[in-house]
Amino acid sequence: MKNTETTFSISTSDVELIVDTTSGTPVVAHWGRKLAGSTSHSQISRLLAEATPHSDLDFPQNPGLWRERARGFFGASSLVGRRGRLDWAPLFSLRTVASSHNVLTFVSADDNAGLEVTVKFELTPEGVLLIDEKVTNTGSSDYAVDELTVWMPLPDRAVESMDFHGRWVKERQPQRLPINYGTFSREIRDGRSGHGYTIVQLAMTDKANNASGEVWSLGLVWSGNTKHSIDKQETGYKAIGAGELLEPGEIVLAPGASYSAPTVAATYSDAGFNGISDHLHRWVRARELHPTKLKPRPLTLNVWEAVYFDHRLGKLLELLDVAKEIGVERFVLDDGWFGARREDHAGLGDWVVSDEAWPDGLGPLVTAVHDAGLEFGLWFEGEMVQVDSDLYRAHPEWIMHIPGRMPLEARRQHVLDLTHEGAYQHVLGQVDAVLSEYGVDYIKWDHNRTLIDPGHEGIAAAHEQTLAIYRLFDELKRRHPGLEIESCSSGGGRVDLGMVQHADRFWGSDCNDALERQSIQRYTGFAIPPELIGAHVGPTHSHTTGRVHELSFRAITSLFGHAGLEWDLTETTPEERVHLASWAQYYKDKRDLLHSGKVVRVDHSEDSAFVHGVVAHDKSEALFAYVQLSTGNSTKPDSVLLTDLDPEATYEVKVVQPAGPAQCMQTAVPTIMTEPITASGAVLADIGIQPPILRPENAVLFEITKVS
Known part of the structure; x- marks a missing residue:
């Protein structure tokens, strides 16, 4: 870390951030390639001094990180809020700067508005710049926060943007656009990151591609409502922004309270999109509990597309026999084992083994799986509840709703309000009991609907609901060391850099069609490393598209992820089983490379x-x-x-x-x-x-x- 008068920098071997404070507010003077040569940082701030056009302010103003209107900036401010009808236009002055190895922290305040803001930059060894912003209410009355967004400036040569849209069974499809005047935003209000979530939004130089060109990206470390934006002002000033999308009244700070915005992962590459992926993959893999640090990624069989709700022990044991013959290492029982869940109309919320479906409990199946040398996995959808359930009949008030009305149903289910302590403890207790009784090694955790009225006692609560699921996952892992959790949300509806901090695998899509999976996995992989993307060999005849594909194509597509199968293996031919066994062994031989390389x-x-x-x-x-x-x-x-x-x-x-x-x-x-x-x-x-x-x-x- 260097400190030259009022200019500060942090860097790795190929990425550098320079922040100038000459104007009394933090201004990002450079975010990009590590600069070479002898030019001092103070000289750089002089190089950036701008001319003043006619019909403008008398002196040039750089909006800095906070982009206040009082500095003559007419785009979106980083902080948007108010104290009743007052304090909606703060002007922050820099108070303190703290620096340590590759970390810079700037604290600014507006005493008249009763507000303090903090931004912390941490540049990881992998070249990912982690940005944390916080606002503290130093006034004597409540302050409502409507928005706290990280905005990073883009250089003039950044002329294009790219993000990803999608829908169920066709997630993460790229769209590439010129950076035009105005603001282009991708907003998610699903209450989860959603099938149309971009994971990262990118800006780049003209004709940047996979291997060349400069690229800047922002991605939110968050799984709730989000907003990613690209902005170009009439002055030509460009910026890229990311932040949580807050509902009205969702964050109201009492005196002395703070709101910390979700961390933003900012990444720069001068080697195209592959460079962005390399930075993010190495950063994700550096986590202390990254699953490949514990063991190789086991070849998985999920039985959903083999049996659906037809849970007959004999059939499942036949599947297990074929799975063992092929070389499968993890056997996952999907939906239908609990409560009244014989179809998708009832049972969600009652996480107890069904006597009707499993008169002898899950023990015979779990024992057979473990005796065969495989791990056992089980499906849950703990954030949801159905009206036809014991839980709802006992506690109808535990759903997320607006008082006086019932939310619209989706898949005949409602969202359980995990911000309610009783609901949280109910889910934690029932799931923990099942895991403890049966020695479950792995959870497939689903989230099959959007949040229509995400309210807790009438107050918007998508933010707190997101924190609750993080807390639940972390507690389950604490109680069950070695437990792995897959994040599934109607397939790829909750794949993001927030959930990657708490889950060990993502179900990339409910679509197992290998052709569709080629693009879904390709673009999910812009941010998520392949060992975290569940990729299964589906049936010959795709259940979602009707296409028919050769086994070789399906198997190669699955190979470049966390490989598995989702197919009634008892219907395979002897030749197919030979090929599957060969492929399974090849996956095991190559997974160290596939799950660690660039x-x-x-x-x-x-x-x-x-x-x-x-x-x-x-x-x-x-x-x-x-x-x-x-x-x-x-x-x-x-x-x-x-x-x-x-x-x-x-x-x-x-x-x-x-x-x-x-x-x-x-x-x-x-x-x-x-x-x-x-x-x-x-x-x-x-x-x-x-x-x-x-x-x-x-x-x-x-x-x-x-x-x-």
């Missing part, structure tokens, strides 16, 4: 195909997939470039087909299909290899090993 998305010359892979950080090995999404425009496919290898090293490249052959349409095959090829990393990146002519919706794997 994710690489290649900028392929044809949009009819994806090329992506994982490269070991020491560049000793790699695994790439060539995926034919649709029919190409040419009769022969374009060369496949294998990038991010050591250009000076020599590699052997071979095709592997662990789950059977892909379907091709060719009379002669390229060399790579019959024998390995040896080439330097430079040749593989610049010339590449000739792939087979695949039928649409097929894929092949290239295994790459450094030989010298």
